[in-house]
Amino acid sequence: MTYEEKIGTERFDAMVADFFANRYFDRGMRKWQGYYLSDHTAALKKQSKSEALVYPPLPLQDQAVIRAILLQAYAEGQTVTAQLNLQTPSGQMLPPIRGKVGGLTDSDVVNIADQNMAIGSIRHIELIPFAASTHQKNTPD
Known part of the structure; x- marks a missing residue:
């Protein structure tokens, strides 16, 4: 009660x-x-x-170029940096997403750094080259 x-x-x-x-x-x-x-x-x-931070808009890439880079990054396990074609309410570009491509679907969705996004929403994408190896093998002369 x-x-x-x-x-x-x-x-x-x-x-x-x-x-x-x-x-x-x-x-x-x-x-x-x-x-x-x-x-x-x-x-x-x-x-x-x-x-x-202000992120300037990167050049708009063709969808065929974006898809080719995504497929290459997925196949080779490379890291990419992707800028979405989205802005904040104040008109600023969103920060780029950096990570490995986790997969692509038939419905034009890609997973980058554990985030799903439409491939059509990607404005610009770049492959991040593998770090050059600083260790050299010692071989006998």
Whole structure:
């Protein structure tokens, strides 16, 4: 049995109204300031920095070129950088997506860096070359 059922709805509503009208003091934002942990402030700073970056629109590529690069990257396991033909509400280009091509579907969807996107929404794509090996084999003369 709830307290409201025990004393009646009218009396309970009057008690609640009296509490908020006469006894409760809202401290506003001061009561929330303790919840800002260092992790939160670091994440907020990182987000504001990334939003401040401006990504210029890269040249618009033909869909045949984009598909060829995607197929090559998938077949060879290479990393790509793809810029989508999408903008933020303020008119800025979205940051490029960098990662390996996880697969392509018959319905023109590609998976890059665990994100699914329509191939038609890709504006520009580039292959990231494999890092040159810095180790050389020692062979006897």
